[in-house]
Amino acid sequence: MVFQKRADSAGDSGLVKYVQQSPIDFEHVLKADYTSRGKPTGGHTLLYGDVRIVPGTETMPDVAGVYMATVEVQDPANPGQWITKTSNNSSNTMFPKDWDETRIKSEVDAAWNDPNKIVQGDKWISVTPSGVRVEGWISPRTTVYPVYQAPRTLRGEK
Numbered sequence: 001m002v003f004q005k006r007a008d009s010a011g012d013s014g015l016v017k018y019v020q021q022s023p024i025d026f027e028h029v030l031k032a033d034y035t036s037r038g039k040p041t042g043g044h045t046l047l048y049g050d051v052r053i054v055p056g057t058e059t060m061p062d063v064a065g066v067y068m069a070t071v072e073v074q075d076p077a078n079p080g081q082w083i084t085k086t087s088n089n090s091s092n093t094m095f096p097k098d099w100d101e102t103r104i105k106s107e108v109d110a111a112w113n114d115p116n117k118i119v120q121g122d123k124w125i126s127v128t129p130s131g132v133r134v135e136g137w138i139s140p141r142t143t144v145y146p147v148y149q150a151p152r153t154l155r156g157e158k
Contacts, residue, residue: 022112023142026105032073040073040085044145045095045104050074054084059148064132065096066146093146096132108134108144 020026027033032050033042043051050073057070070090072082085092095104111117111126111134118125122139136144 020105021109024105024108024112024136024144025141026101026108028141028143029108029145030101030104034073034076038077039087040071040083041087042143043071043073043085044093045099045101046097047101052082057090061096062149062151064130064146064149065098066132066148067094067097068092068148069094093148095146107132111144 028042030045031043031048032040035041045051046053051071052073054070054072059068061067068091071085071092071094073085075081075083084090099107107128107130111128111132112124114126116126119138122137123135124138125133125135127133133147133149134144135147136142
């Protein structure tokens, strides 16, 4: 459960409880995760310090703020050591850097609940209210990742 600060008209801030509206495994999305064989997976944010970017691998963000990078995750078997995530040709898509946990969850929940969401077999595709395209798997557990949309170039541009 995540709590979000809210200011009322008098300037007082209270805590508003965030209630998840989707079956997404946000632990997998927000933090480093591992397969049953110990291979790194998940980790589409830098929010918790258990995922870091390999220097020199980060792309410029797309118009929605999504970027790609090769990432390393903390090795649970060897404290202080890091393991490179090698799935997807070592290219991990990352949620915008200015999105906190609550923003990621609320945007993804809205995308999951969008009536225009596409489901193709075990895969789902949608767009968040802020325009970030997301995709994910429904089975064996429901996950999500942002889709990097490379800038379009005009014919003849390099």
